[in-house]
Amino acid sequence: MKRKLMDILACPIDKYHPLELHVFEEGEEIVEGLIICPKCLRWFPIREEIPEMLPDELRNEKDELPFLEKWRGKIPKRILLEGKPFRFTNTKG
Amino acid sequence: MSVWNQKRQHMRYYNNIARFYDEVYGEEQELKIQAAIESLQLPIGSFVLDLGCGTGLLIPKLMRIAECIVCIDMSRTMIERVDLKTRRLENVHMILADADHTPLRQGDFDVIFAITLLQNMPDPNRTLREIRYNAKPEALIVVTGLKKHFSRKDFLKLLKEARLETKSPESDNILNCHVATCTKH
Numbered sequence: 001m002k003r004k005l006m007d008i009l010a011c012p013i014d015k016y017h018p019l020e021l022h023v024f025e026e027g028e029e030i031v032e033g034l035i036i037c038p039k040c041l042r043w044f045p046i047r048e049e050i051p052e053m054l055p056d057e058l059r060n061e062k063d064e065l066p067f068l069e070k071w072r073g074k075i076p077k078r079i080l081l082e083g084k085p086f087r088f089t090n091t092k093g
Numbered sequence: 094m095s096v097w098n099q100k101r102q103h104m105r106y107y108n109n110i111a112r113f114y115d116e117v118y119g120e121e122q123e124l125k126i127q128a129a130i131e132s133l134q135l136p137i138g139s140f141v142l143d144l145g146c147g148t149g150l151l152i153p154k155l156m157r158i159a160e161c162i163v164c165i166d167m168s169r170t171m172i173e174r175v176d177l178k179t180r181r182l183e184n185v186h187m188i189l190a191d192a193d194h195t196p197l198r199q200g201d202f203d204v205i206f207a208i209t210l211l212q213n214m215p216d217p218n219r220t221l222r223e224i225r226y227n228a229k230p231e232a233l234i235v236v237t238g239l240k241k242h243f244s245r246k247d248f249l250k251l252l253k254e255a256r257l258e259t260k261s262p263e264s265d266n267i268l269n270c271h272v273a274t275c276t277k278h
Binding site: 058 | 101104161163167169172173180181183186188189194195196197201
């Protein structure tokens, strides 16, 4: 994902703009990262350069919690505790 | 079947066929794309939204003219089939998203394509409302409707109900779909 895309991205659920970007790995493009809606606290992963911004009903907890786990140390606490649609029930930081 | 189950089913279907999609449907898609863009005077520097972009067949036709091309599809495997060089072009952006819930600001696009999309959406009216939301006031909107899914009359009625004014409803006999170029009322 190119950083420039953030200029036009909005939350797919409440359409809030601007969204927050957290970059975990970057090459020619952002390879892995996280997009957060500061209004509803939904988070959306960027995996293998592609931002995944599906509505809750088309997301799969089993597929996405490992992403939160992988980048746990770099993800804001409020997302780990209160993020939507998935969060850890027990966060030790 | 619920709306979400229909969408999940389509995601699975396209994830499964992505590997051989261009081989099976590429030629048919190229014909639709040709019909869709030949009636357009695409202004240089346009912001283009390609909803249901699939394997990105539309991108090479627009990449030299458009300022920005945003491609959306709900199948990750289809997006992964888009040529990596094309995906990495400075003005091309790929997003895994639902055409009914686009992760985009209101009214940013000059041209919106919805090719081979409406027949896969559980509520085409809902999808057209979202397209209106994404369109600038004077935007051009190109929509196709599979003939076996929509009669010409029903297709035009659908566009009218979505308050889209049809400029050039094409019904080429070679194509298996109707192609309409529209503007917002």
